[in-house]
Amino acid sequence: MENIIEISNLTKIYSELKAVDDLSFNVKEGEILGLLGPNGSGKSTTMNCLLSLIKYNEGTIKIFGKKMSPDSYDIKAKIGVVFQDVAVFEELSVYDNIDYFCGLYIKDKKTRAEYVEDAIKLVGLEDYKKFYPKKLSGGLLRRLNIACGIAHKPKLILLDEPTVAVDPQSRNNILDGIKKLRDEGATIIYTTHYMEEVEILCDRVIIIDKGKLLASGTTDELKKLARIEEKITIEVGKVDEKYIDIIKSWDSVEKVSLNANLLVITYSEGKNNLGNIMDYLNKEKIKYNKVYSERPTLNDVFLELTGKELRD
Amino acid sequence: MIDMFIHNFKYAFKTLFRNKPLIFWTYAFPLIMATLFNLAFSDIENKEKLDIINIAIVDNEEFQQNIVFNKAYESLSDEKNEDRLFETKYVTRKEAKKLLNDGEIDGYLELKDGKPVITVVNNGINQTVIKYVAEEVAQAIFNQEEVKIKDISSSNLSYTMIEFYTLIAMTCLYGGILGTYAINMNLANMSSKGKRVSVAPVPKIKVILSSVCASYLVQIIGLMLLFAYTGFVIKVDYGSNLLMIIVLALVGSLAGLTLGVAVSSVFKTSQDSKTGIIIAITMLGCFLSGMMGITLKYYIDKSVPIINKLNPASMITDGYYSLYYYETLDRFKMNIVSLLVFSVIMITISVVSIKRQKYETV
Numbered sequence A: 001m002e003n004i005i006e007i008s009n010l011t012k013i014y015s016e017l018k019a020v021d022d023l024s025f026n027v028k029e030g031e032i033l034g035l036l037g038p039n040g041s042g043k044s045t046t047m048n049c050l051l052s053l054i055k056y057n058e059g060t061i062k063i064f065g066k067k068m069s070p071d072s073y074d075i076k077a078k079i080g081v082v083f084q085d086v087a088v089f090e091e092l093s094v095y096d097n098i099d100y101f102c103g104l105y106i107k108d109k110k111t112r113a114e115y116v117e118d119a120i121k122l123v124g125l126e127d128y129k130k131f132y133p134k135k136l137s138g139g140l141l142r143r144l145n146i147a148c149g150i151a152h153k154p155k156l157i158l159l160d161e162p163t164v165a166v167d168p169q170s171r172n173n174i175l176d177g178i179k180k181l182r183d184e185g186a187t188i189i190y191t192t193h194y195m196e197e198v199e200i201l202c203d204r205v206i207i208i209d210k211g212k213l214l215a216s217g218t219t220d221e222l223k224k225l226a227r228i229e230e231k232i233t234i235e236v237g238k239v240d241e242k243y244i245d246i247i248k249s250w251d252s253v254e255k256v257s258l259n260a261n262l263l264v265i266t267y268s269e270g271k272n273n274l275g276n277i278m279d280y281l282n283k284e285k286i287k288y289n290k291v292y293s294e295r296p297t298l299n300d301v302f303l304e305l306t307g308k309e310l311r312d
Numbered sequence B: 001m002i003d004m005f006i007h008n009f010k011y012a013f014k015t016l017f018r019n020k021p022l023i024f025w026t027y028a029f030p031l032i033m034a035t036l037f038n039l040a041f042s043d044i045e046n047k048e049k050l051d052i053i054n055i056a057i058v059d060n061e062e063f064q065q066n067i068v069f070n071k072a073y074e075s076l077s078d079e080k081n082e083d084r085l086f087e088t089k090y091v092t093r094k095e096a097k098k099l100l101n102d103g104e105i106d107g108y109l110e111l112k113d114g115k116p117v118i119t120v121v122n123n124g125i126n127q128t129v130i131k132y133v134a135e136e137v138a139q140a141i142f143n144q145e146e147v148k149i150k151d152i153s154s155s156n157l158s159y160t161m162i163e164f165y166t167l168i169a170m171t172c173l174y175g176g177i178l179g180t181y182a183i184n185m186n187l188a189n190m191s192s193k194g195k196r197v198s199v200a201p202v203p204k205i206k207v208i209l210s211s212v213c214a215s216y217l218v219q220i221i222g223l224m225l226l227f228a229y230t231g232f233v234i235k236v237d238y239g240s241n242l243l244m245i246i247v248l249a250l251v252g253s254l255a256g257l258t259l260g261v262a263v264s265s266v267f268k269t270s271q272d273s274k275t276g277i278i279i280a281i282t283m284l285g286c287f288l289s290g291m292m293g294i295t296l297k298y299y300i301d302k303s304v305p306i307i308n309k310l311n312p313a314s315m316i317t318d319g320y321y322s323l324y325y326y327e328t329l330d331r332f333k334m335n336i337v338s339l340l341v342f343s344v345i346m347i348t349i350s351v352v353s354i355k356r357q358k359y360e361t362v
Helices: A043-050 A094-103 A109-125 A137-150 A168-183 A195-201 A221-224 A239-246 A275-284 A298-306 B004-019 B019-046 B062-064 B069-075 B093-101 B125-145 B157-182 B190-198 B202-231 B239-266 B271-288 B294-301 B305-310 B312-327 B330-356
Strands: A004-015 A017-028 A032-036 A058-063 A079-082 A156-160 A187-192 A204-208 A212-217 A232-238 A254-259 A264-269 A288-294 B051-057 B087-093 B107-112 B115-119
Touching: A004 A043, A004 A187, A004 B062, A004 B087, A017 A032, A017 A043, A017 A058, A017 A168, A017 A204, A017 A212, A017 B239, A032 A043, A032 A195, A032 B305, A043 A187, A058 B202, A094 A109, A094 A137, A094 B004, A109 A137, A137 A156, A137 A168, A137 B239, A137 B294, A168 A187, A168 A195, A187 A195, A204 A221, A204 A254, A204 A298, A212 A221, A232 A275, A232 B305, A239 A254, A254 B157, A264 A275, A275 A288, B004 B051, B004 B157, B019 B157, B019 B202, B019 B271, B051 B093, B051 B115, B051 B125, B062 B069, B062 B107, B069 B087, B069 B125, B087 B093, B093 B107, B093 B115, B107 B125, B125 B294, B125 B312, B157 B239, B157 B271, B190 B202, B202 B239, B202 B330, B239 B271, B239 B312, B239 B330, B271 B294, B271 B312, B294 B312, B305 B312, B312 B330
Parallel strands: A032 A187, A032 A204, A079 A156, A156 A187, B051 B087, B051 B107
Antiparallel strands: A004 A017, A004 A058, A204 A212, A232 A264, A232 A288, A254 A264, B107 B115
16 A cells, blocks of 8 residues: 655654654555554654644655645645644534634535535534534534544544543544544544554554654554563452462463452463463462453553553 | 635634624723713813913014914914914013913923924923924925914814724724734644644635734724714714724724734734733823823823834824814824834734744644
């Protein structure tokens, strides 16, 4: 597939802070690329550089094969952006807000009216067309924010944390909408620090921290980097240290920790880990209550790569 | 591109017109002030109508030889003249000083090196008239024109009218608040909406221009409301000068609007702070141009004239006063040109500032 975005050696420095540090990555046509990193990792700065909203110190950015600049109106016409901050006019209704922003891209009134209706339908705001933003809940406002950014049916969509502080119902609606956009042929960059969303949505993920690229690949490829195959958490009673030392000595066990009454065992590989640990606890007559088995998450990958949680 | 201009104009107009704080400052506040002025000054107006002004002229050799000054003051002091302004005493400098100190005259004129020197003790309308007439005669000599000064005692330039003219100046300059909105809603480093506009395939100067035009329309509607309210409800008599008054208000509004655009382009701060800056500039400008008393305008004209030459509020009020003080429109036109030059300077500052901005941060 063709590269829609090519970023090479991008560096952005604010005074003494390197917000983006020699960052290079590509985005392929039709994919959803997750840009994952904790707050302040350089995700939004990268987006702003990409859109030529801010100057950058070094590097090149090409979109649709052309160098991006503030006057690249032919490129801008094919891009839709949903910013982290809700950017709508309090004085305009839901319909008028979408129509206004769509009108900056689409001149033909008839086509625009169709596009606006499609966007309203996509984000599920059919019953709120005449409402003013003040009357909308946080979740509905986020949906309006998305509709304003994508109503003109762009080929490339940049979504900067579109689900921050929204209720679960709106979040599901938004995620479904993003999948629909991808199915309709859009290429999407999705920045977030919610790893669950990335796992649900993204074809490929890049992880950045302190402006640097830490890793990139599919979620499965990244999880392999974490050297974790399975994590088992058991609510236990009192456990003698000697049993923990024995569990630690097993070949497939990477790490064992006991915090309060939670025994957490991390496995690097192996099959039937759950059966083996159950058998062992029963054999040693160690009492237990609940048992959870989890596959590794991108948070584990991030923890492995940086030593800190994504939501720090 | 005209489609885009109209599209943006339509929504900018809707947005501005529905913005309650904005409508308060540009529409409601001037009407409230007009009502208060009417209540406060209507009585004073009846008591303070201009009478013939008592002056003295130092009858030195230079004055006797200056035929234009001699004839002009003779004519303006002639009891048979319908346009009579002055009751004039021709005396020595010593006598003039004594008359002034005794309160028998409002001021005296002395010609020195071909220039009129006015001496007054207090500041007020009479003193302002004495100064303007002397300036006008000197200007006429300089331009080698005939001296034409109107009878201002019958032209009804009362305290109320002075206050209403500063009120119009204030309304014009409050248009600056609209100018700040026009910029803030379109620039990426000013608002999140501006960020969204900045990523659209539209040149920002064109979007800003259409927003500024929408702001101007909103402002003109506000001005028309003020004229309608003062004319029909408060019954302010604008007389035969109404057309000139409206023309000056339109040009003054342009100056106010462009001031707001420049403030907003140069200062990276919140909308509330920008509104505060415009309100502060407007109130200060109107204060210096005589909103709280014409004497201050006269005092500044006399002591630090550069302030009111740069003050758009003063350019507007001075233009209005000139319609009453002068028979010719020269001074009125000069104020119109000054306001246009002021607007062009503000636009230049804004364009340079906006064009230079590719932001370090947004």
